[in-house]
Amino acid sequence: MSNLVVVSGSSGVGKGTLIRALLERIANARLTVSDTTRVPRDEEVDGREYNFIGVSEFKKRIDEGCYIEWEHFFDTYYGTPKSEIENAKLGEFVILELDPKGALAIKHAYPQAALVFILPGSINQLIERLHIRGTESRQQVNDRVTRALEDLNFAGFFDYAIVNDDLGKAIEDLLSVFDLLHFRIANCGEIIARLRKEAGDIRDDCVH
Numbered sequence: 397m398s399n400l401v402v403v404s405g406s407s408g409v410g411k412g413t414l415i416r417a418l419l420e421r422i423a424n425a426r427l428t429v430s431d432t433t434r435v436p437r438d439e440e441v442d443g444r445e446y447n448f449i450g451v452s453e454f455k456k457r458i459d460e461g462c463y464i465e466w467e468h469f470f471d472t473y474y475g476t477p478k479s480e481i482e483n484a485k486l487g488e489f490v491i492l493e494l495d496p497k498g499a500l501a502i503k504h505a506y507p508q509a510a511l512v513f514i515l516p517g518s519i520n521q522l523i524e525r526l527h528i529r530g531t532e533s534r535q536q537v538n539d540r541v542t543r544a545l546e547d548l549n550f551a552g553f554f555d556y557a558i559v560n561d562d563l564g565k566a567i568e569d570l571l572s573v574f575d576l577l578h579f580r581i582a583n584c585g586e587i588i589a590r591l592r593k594e595a596g597d598i599r600d601d602c603v604h
């Protein structure tokens with residue numbers, strides 16, 4: 397089984413930067429690519445950050461049951477294609493970058509998924525980051541801050557929380573979470589099976 401890790405938190409909190417740092421450090425990790433109806437930003441490439449598709453195509457895919465979860469916010473559709481998780485390789489870390497509602501939908505579908513909530517150091521810091529990013533209008537920044545406050549209501553349902561007010565520290569904290577995932581009981585199937593087999597062999601030896 398692969399390890400599903402959802403990195404979530406409000407827009408502008410720095411999830412993307414943290415995940416990029418993580419992907420550089422963890423060899424067997426892959427970030428899923430969602431579908432969206434949003435217009436690509438300057439540096440974004442179709443098929444890399446998102447699959448950029450039209451609204452009618454998105455709705456068609458909803459009807460066809462292509463998504464594990466999908467959301468409509470900021471006048472945009474976002475959805476996680478089922479294929480992104482179903483094609484996961486054994487032992488692979490599959491990372492999803494989703495809004496908090498999407499994260500909970502993943503947990504519902506895959507209870508073994510680990511949910512990590514990224515919090516900003518302060519609301520002012522979040523506003524500053526959204527302004528520096530420069531991809532949203534003033535109104536869009538306001539909408540994202542309003543939503544960030546609503547998103548906080550979901551934090552209690554998550555497994556881990558990381559405060560991103562110091563990027564270096566937040567990267568280290570996120571890596572610690574990944575270290576912990578190695579010790580999840582779900583990842584011990586192989587050793588448990590080996591111990592059982594060994595015990596069986598010992599018993600057989602005693603009988604003969």
Ligand code: 5GP
Pocket residue numbers: 405406407408411430431434465466467474475476493494495497498499
């Ligand atoms: P942005 O437009 O800034 O790329 O993303 C806005 C928000 O949508 C972010 O919080 C991002 O994590 C979230 N998001 C991206 N893809 C998906 C998805 O497939 N499902 C859900 N629920 N949220 C997504």
